[in-house]
Structure formats: C-alpha cells, structure tokens
Amino acid sequence: MAEDLTGTVAKHYNELQETGLDTRSQSRIFYLRNFNNWIKSVLIGDTLQQIRENKGENQGISVLDLCSGKGGDLLKWKKGKISKVVCADIAGTSVEQCESRYNEILERNKRERYFTEMFTAEFITADCTKTRLRAMYKDPSMKFDLASCQFSFHYCFESFPQAQTMLQNACECLELGGYFIGTTPNSYEIMKRLRESPDKKCGNEVYSISYDGEDFNKPGLFGAKYNFHLEGVVDCPEFLVYFPLLEKMAEEYGMKLISRTPFAQYFKENVDKGENRSLLGKMQALEPYPADRDAKLVSDLDSDYAATSEVVKNMHANDDRPEEEKRRRPQRVGTLSKAEWEAGTIYLVFVFQKVLDKQTGKKWQTKKKEEEEECHVNLKRPSEESIPQSAEKLPKVT
Numbered sequence: 001m002a003e004d005l006t007g008t009v010a011k012h013y014n015e016l017q018e019t020g021l022d023t024r025s026q027s028r029i030f031y032l033r034n035f036n037n038w039i040k041s042v043l044i045g046d047t048l049q050q051i052r053e054n055k056g057e058n059q060g061i062s063v064l065d066l067c068s069g070k071g072g073d074l075l076k077w078k079k080g081k082i083s084k085v086v087c088a089d090i091a092g093t094s095v096e097q098c099e100s101r102y103n104e105i106l107e108r109n110k111r112e113r114y115f116t117e118m119f120t121a122e123f124i125t126a127d128c129t130k131t132r133l134r135a136m137y138k139d140p141s142m143k144f145d146l147a148s149c150q151f152s153f154h155y156c157f158e159s160f161p162q163a164q165t166m167l168q169n170a171c172e173c174l175e176l177g178g179y180f181i182g183t184t185p186n187s188y189e190i191m192k193r194l195r196e197s198p199d200k201k202c203g204n205e206v207y208s209i210s211y212d213g214e215d216f217n218k219p220g221l222f223g224a225k226y227n228f229h230l231e232g233v234v235d236c237p238e239f240l241v242y243f244p245l246l247e248k249m250a251e252e253y254g255m256k257l258i259s260r261t262p263f264a265q266y267f268k269e270n271v272d273k274g275e276n277r278s279l280l281g282k283m284q285a286l287e288p289y290p291a292d293r294d295a296k297l298v299s300d301l302d303s304d305y306a307a308t309s310e311v312v313k314n315m316h317a318n319d320d321r322p323e324e325e326k327r328r329r330p331q332r333v334g335t336l337s338k339a340e341w342e343a344g345t346i347y348l349v350f351v352f353q354k355v356l357d358k359q360t361g362k363k364w365q366t367k368k369k370e371e372e373e374e375c376h377v378n379l380k381r382p383s384e385e386s387i388p389q390s391a392e393k394l395p396k397v398t
Ligand SMILES: C[S@@+](CC[C@H](N)C(=O)[O-])C[C@H]1O[C@@H](n2cnc3c(N)ncnc32)[C@H](O)[C@@H]1O
Pocket: 006, 009, 010, 013, 014, 066, 067, 068, 069, 070, 071, 072, 073, 088, 089, 090, 091, 094, 126, 127, 128, 129, 130, 149, 150, 151, 152, 155, 234
C-alpha cells in the first residue's frame, strides 16, 4: 500500500516559522511571494465582484477557505466585505495562528476611524482530504457562495478517495451559481520541465522539483508524486493534478470549469484591469529595476536580470527628456528575477462554477440571461405597439 503523506505535510506546515515583513536582503523570494499574493488578490476580488453581480450588492457572502494555513487571505476577505468565513486546515498550529490573526484584525478594526462591519469566522483543524467538513460546521446546513483553495489543492491528488473528499468539501455546500477557485501547480508545465532534463529534476536557486512517482513516462492519475522545494517556504511531497480528470470529477458535483489559466497568462490578462496595476505597487509584487538610481544595468553581470536589463537599456536609448531630468528621475521597470519568474510560472489559476444542483436538478441561470429573456418577452407582447408615448395620450379610465 502507498505510504500516507498527509502527516508529513501537516508536520512541515506546523513547523514553518512565521516570518514578518522581510525584505529582499532576507528572502530570495520576497517579490515572488508578493506576486503570488497579488494573483490571489485579483482572483478573489474578481470572483467576489462576480458573486455580487449575480446575487445583488447588499447580500451577505459566505466563504469556505480550504487549507487556509495561517490566514494569509484574511485581509482579502476583509477587503472583499464578505460576511462569513470558515477556515479549515490540517495543521493545528497554523489554524491557531489563523484564529489569532483574525482576532487581531477584529481588534484593529474596532479601533479604526472608519469602523467597518467585520465578517464572522469559524476555524476547523481537519484533513480536508479525509474528513467531511460539513459535519464540523456550527450549522451543517450552511451554504457558501465561494470555496477557495489556494496553493494547496494538489495535496488531495494523493489518491482517488482523497481527491473526491476534497472536491466534496469544496462543492457540496456551494449555492447554485457559487464558485470554487484556486491556485495549484500546473502538472503539464512540471512534466514539460522534467522531460527536458536528463535526470527528472528541474529548478534553479529558488525552487527545485524531482519526480518521485512510479512511472515517469506514464504517471498515474493519482499518487504521481514529486518533491517540491521552494526557498524557505515549501519542502514537501506533492502530487500531479491531471486537469481533465479533475474537470470530470467536479462535474459529479454539478461544477463546470470556467477557466484554467497559467500564472504568466493570468498576469498579462489582468495587469491592466481596474486597479490591479496600482495594487502591484502597493503589494510590492514586482522588484524595481534598476534597484536604485545610480545602479548600473547588470546584463553582463547577472543573468537573472538580463532580459529586464535589455528592456531598460532600450527605454533609456529612446528617452529624449533633458539630461538633468533623466538623471533625477531615471526610467525604471518592475520585474521579477528570472529565477523567481521560473518558479512562479509553475502555477495556474482555476475557476469552477456550480451550474447544477444535483439534488433538485435545478440549473444555474445568470441574472443577465433572465433579464435578456424578460426583455425578449416584453418585445413580443402584442400590446407593445399600442403603449401610449406620453401621459396626454393615455386613454381615460371610465
Ligand atoms: C502553501 S500553504 C497555503 C496556505 C494558504 N492557502 C495560503 O494561500 O496562504 C498549504 C496549506 O495546505 C495545508 N494542507 C496541506 N494538506 C492538507 C490537507 N490534507 N488538509 C487540509 N489542509 C492541508 C497546509 O497545512 C498548508 O497550510
């Protein structure tokens, strides 16, 4: 029988030290972590907006944060003005830290000048791949508008029953029209990189992946194990998620795949929407390059910034501002080092929507569709042409 790795994963995350706001000098992946956080912020913000459009502005929104860890997304839930969150994770220490963080946010919120209504929260320590969470909610009949599983879904592909339980947890309590979103490694990208290497290993100075499953040429649908190391954050066995299979399994819960987007593409598609670009700056999700005004462009010295350096050199060559102005305010760009970009682009974003309630057989219809249909009916009304155009022409009621 295959060894059970959930204990190893829980131990790893329980032992992971809390780090404060570190800088590039302390963490080689400072900007990558912020970049990943930006992707989550955009995904969560967009989905909450979509839910509001579907439900109506003033309706409460309930969220299930699966594998919530230490509560890295609590502030996103606050910003998204949700009304309730249930956080569940296998690592007890992380769940405790998540609850403390929630209480701190609650206290800080009370002291804020512009007090905003805070969401309520429930915290559950459980293996989401083996335990039915519904039985652990304070109200087992509760419904969610959104289930979110960030950087964690791949752990459930250890075995079929585990993937099934995780999907059941994500989907069974979703409202019709509700969403299941997440970020997870892109198994196609991982296999592509591994196949390009002679020793089934890939990586650079910030991440490494080595295949540890049984048949490299034909990895199993479940339990296709690889070891993933990301500088100071992750050092765990993980499992390839074969997406067509996930899509099929999700159908069993009435879910439809809306999108599956690699991080690089997601970034390109979203960076210029709404406030996303300014959010990049606020979250320090990209590294300013060159680092300071007097720094030399480093293309010859550091291959990690070679591509960016070329872009900046071209910008400088075409910069026709006065010399003094150029010196005072040199053009810079935001970038990620090549090593961080390679690590970040392993991941993808997925969005599923519940389009069918399996119990009642009811199908999801968007509001827009209903409005279109209403409009269609209106146009067809036979009395339409005879509706008077102004009050004077209204027929007298006798
Ligand atoms: C990379 S962290 C992501 C945490 C959080 N979602 C975030 O984005 O900040 C992965 C999390 O998955 C949790 N996890 C792994 N396997 C799990 C399982 N079987 N059940 C519940 N949580 C699990 C870990 O304990 C850890 O907190």
